[in-house]
Amino acid sequence: MATIFKAKDGLLSRFKSLTWSQRFSHSLQPQFSREMSSSSLNYKVDVSKWRKVNAKTLGINSSVIPLPSWIVLKILRNKGFQSYLVGGCVRDLVLNKIPKDYDVITTANLKQVRRQFHRCEIVGRRFPICRVHIKDSVIEVSSFETVAKHAEGKEEILLSQAPHGCDEKDLIRWRNSMHRDFTINSLFYDPFLNIIYDYTNGMTDLRSLKLRTLIPAYLSFKEDCARILRGLRIAARLGMSFSKDTETAIRDLSSSVEKLDKSRKMMELNYMMSYGAAETSVCLLRRYKLLKFFLPFHEAYLDEQASETTVHNSMMLMKMLFNLDKLVSCDRPADCILWVGLLAFHQALVSNPQDAFVIWVFASVLYNGKWEEGVKFAREHAKDQVNFVPEISGFSEIESDEELAAKVTELASLVQDCVNGFSNETNSYMVFISKKIGADVCQIFDVLVNSIEIYDKRRKSFMIDYYLLGKGHIPETRFVLGKIILKTISGGHAGGEREVDEEKNGKWLLDSVEKSCHPRPSDLAKNEFLSKKNRKHSLANSDMEANLERTKKKKLAGKNHSLSELEPNMNNQDEVPKEESNQKGKEHQNVAESFQLAKEDTRITQENIPEKKDCHSSLEEVISKKINKLKDVVNEKKSSPRPLSSLFR
Incomplete structure (x- = not known):
């Protein structure tokens, strides 16, 4: 409970900057209610509260988007299509959480999406999407057109209730949001304009940490009973509570989950157990009488434990799930x-x-x-x-x-x-x-x-x-x-x-x-890849370096000759005590090492010079300056000794 209250306090501070001035100037908000009738759905659209929120006020900008998702968004936008982040990733960004994945939606149809990427396939029958492979990531891209075609009957009702004078882009986003499961999952984020679009009061529900179905809960869960599991998963991970009608519908329709096929059950339970919310997910599944459809043995264990002790955390199963969530x-x-x-x-x-x-x-x-x-x-x-x-x-x-x-x-x-x-x-x-x-x-x-x-x-x-x-x-x-x-x-x-x-x-x-x-195995593999990449870069520059090396050898011959001329001058100095002589010997060795540094400096200088003529003149200037400094320091050694390394600063 303490975690939930902290989360709510944090959200209140993040939402203080949201004001009435951030609503659409044309004052449109499809905060509507759907009421079931014997033959059709009656939509009542309240055209007052469509919102667009400056994402910057919530601490969100395009830099939070992973590179693979950003590449997909940008390519689609450059081809003339609208592209947005949509759904759970926008919800998590608003809540300052790390999204599980980043889903993209676009005005391009799926065939057009597939033509834009080398590695892309269309998957799914009921709700087909494109899976775009970028580097080691897979980005799921859906189309506004797909959702519209899937529910043509509802689309006719929606279009008949669409506000007059509505901007076409707003209309496209609004129509799509009406087909989503929960209000908090119906947000769109345009990273190019840094705007979050809210057509269903999703931001208000996020502020209160309330999970509410977009249409009446009974109807929503009868359309797709997997939404019950999705709702429990979201509530477990984000510490959210259910609206009254949503909670009632979950209790009344929980048995419908048993009809889901095996793969769907496995997928939903894996989302609960593998992403850091295993303990709370199991608690919610048990509270709403759903655990028996997944883990009947462990449900019986928890029931027996609850009847014998009041200390919940003494259960070994819950302790292990807690430690799993920590990792x-x-x-x-x-x-x-x-x-x-x-x-x-x-x-x-x-x-x-x-x-x-x-x-x-x-x-x-x-x-x-x-x-x-x-x-x-x-x-x-x-x-x-x-x-x-x-x-x-x-x-x-x-x-x-x-x-x-x-x-x-x-x-x-x-x-x-x-x-x-x-x-x-x-x-x-x-x-x-x-x-x-x-x-x-x-x-x-x-x-x-x-x-x-x-x-x-x-x-x-x-x-x-x-x-x-x-x-x-x-x-x-x-x-x-x-x-x-x-x-x-x-x-x-x-x-x-x-x-x-x-x-x-x-x-x-x-x-x-x-x-x-030690480094992790996958890190070692990445380092090996970078090493190969650097070797390729070195090979590409080898020809240029070979040319510079020939020039460098000619100049170094002259430099070595100058160095040999300096040695007699150094040996003809007045005699000094043995200790000072040893010290001078070390300094002479430092001179040779310093010339090696000068050699490296010269090589770096050469690489930055575009033409051979300029390269020759600059090389001569560098060598001349180094030799003159060396002569000065040898002549002034007695009067003002200083480390030879200062020559090359």
């Missing part, structure tokens, strides 16, 4: 195999409670990547302080490594059995998990089932590689899963031999290692 976010998501593996692990513990020390070793080996190191850490740090019921059966440190290996292997096998049950059609647990995902999750625990005592994949880095984690990389997922379990059973503390204990500083043991570890 992932919208800009650092995980692949679904992480949370599926976590749920399978928890289900195995509830079905077959385990000794706390066995769990310590299980998680330590996953985290450290080596059997011996995991066992050693568990023996040094495991304590009888875990109080999770029914998951933990007790604590008894097992002396024999052979017996310990057998028990850890047994636990890993139990987890794999739970994973296989998820994708089994005859099982009532999470049947929307595909066999491919189930097989990938089982791979996480294979190392604890097969030859566990010789397992040795010790990590070189304790930093999470979020690129690999998002791609479902098995070793990276295994490491993060072990980390979450260790943090849960240790009360937030976990680590390995190479980690520094920072409890005195109030930090988790893992955090210190992640800040000082």
Whole structure:
């Protein structure tokens, strides 16, 4: 609750700058209500409140847009089409949140969009969109035309109710906004003018952190029951509350979610679990009687726990989801195999409670990547302080490594059995998990089932590689899963031999290692790419450097001759004590090194001179100045000694 109040206070300060003067001069706002009738929808349009808001007043400008999305927007605009950011990304920018993705909408049709980009395909049947590949990113581009064609009957009603004298661009945006799910998702952002367009009172709902359907909630959820899950996901991540009619409709129509196909269920649940809002999402699913359609086993567990204790956070499942949320976010998501593996692990513990020390070793080996190191850490740090019921059966440190290996292997096998049950059609647990995902999750625990005592994949880095984690990389997922379990059973503390204990500083043991570890694998790949790019650049300039090198050698011959002429003058100086003589010898060596610096300065000067004639004259001037300074300092050495390095400043 405290988080929600803080968020509201922050939003109020961001919205203070919004005034009546920011409304459209033509005073148009389709704040309308739709009422269901037996044969049609009756639209009542209130033409008073269309708004355009200067995004700068909310701290938003085009610099926040990632480069791939910006490229798509700019190419479409340069080709004469209107292009905007739309939907959830605009909502998140207004709330000062990091968007999950950046969706683009344009006045071009999908075929026109596809012609503008080399790597672009049209996907989807009911609501086709273009997927544009820019570098390593995929940008989803929709068309105003697609939405209009999809709901031709509604379009006729909308056009009949359109305000007279309305600007054509406003009309296009308004018509599109009428087909969206929630008011806060119907905002358009024009990064070229830095203006946010609001046609549905979405900014007002954002200010009050209220989630409201654009049309009556019953009608909206009957049109697409997946909007119920989308609403819960948004509320969980942003700390929003539902309007009264929206909440009532969710409760009354929650059973319709069961009819969704498996892929849609998986997609929606993954959005809830992999982007930093797993704990709150599970709480909301349970509150609105929806958890049974996704996680029936865990719903029964939570119901039983709630009936036995009033301390919500004592539940092991919720603790693990909390620690999962601490590690992932919208800009650092995980692949679904992480949370599926976590749920399978928890289900195995509830079905077959385990000794706390066995769990310590299980998680330590996953985290450290080596059997011996995991066992050693568990023996040094495991304590009888875990109080999770029914998951933990007790604590008894097992002396024999052979017996310990057998028990850890047994636990890993139990987890794999739970994973296989998820994708089994005859099982009532999470049947929307595909066999491919189930097989990938089982791979996480294979190392604890097969030859566990010789397992040795010790990590070189304790930093999470979020690129690999998002791609479902098995070793990276295994490491993060072990980390979450260790943090849960240790009360937030976990680590390995190479980690520094920072409890005195109030930090988790893992955090210190992640800040000082080796580069991540994906970073090394990027560095290799940059290195290759620099080598190509060097090759491109090699011809010019070869020409300059020939000129440089001629001049350096003359310079060396001048240097040899100076040596007798230096040797003919009055005799000096031995110590001072040694000092002069060092200074002479510095002279030679300094001439090497002069040589480098000359090379840099040459590279910046466009013509050979100018290059020769400038080179002579530089060498002459250096030699004259050297003569002066040798002659004045006795009277005013100074470091020779000052010659080349």
